[in-house]
Amino acid sequence: MKAGIDLETAVAIINQGSGANFFSQRVVPHTILQGKLDGTGALEITIKDVLLFFEEAARLRAATPVAAAISTIQHEILKSGPEGRDMLTAINYFTDLARLPRLA
Incomplete structure (x- = not known):
């Protein structure tokens, strides 16, 4: 709060x-408000999907500045914790930045 x-x-x-x-x-x-930080898939899968998006965007010569910023954050989150954790655990990256208690 x-x-x-x-x-x-x-x-x-x-x-x-x-x-x-x-x-x-x-x-x-x-999920999050119920204290459940699982069920959306591993963070590594999300990062792989974003890389596929970047490949297609490059093929179309489309600028993707927001996706690039999100990808940078995803890689920071990946470095901060164990492999295979659910994408929803990324919420703790943001609670840490805001100096709020972790959700799970």
Whole structure:
């Protein structure tokens, strides 16, 4: 509650505005807010998929600055923990940055 609100309230605020998306509306309430940080697949698989995306983007000569930034963060997260962990454990990278308690 670094900003004075809990995670559930923060997600509810996000979902009331333009930041709402499938992840915030469906995944977060049924996984992260329930303390479940598994079920979405290994982080390494996500990174492999992003690399395939980059290959296709390069073939199409499409700029991908947001994906490049996300990929950099994914690699930092991969370096910070054990192999094979679920992509949802990435939430702890962000809670650490915000100096909030880890979720699991």
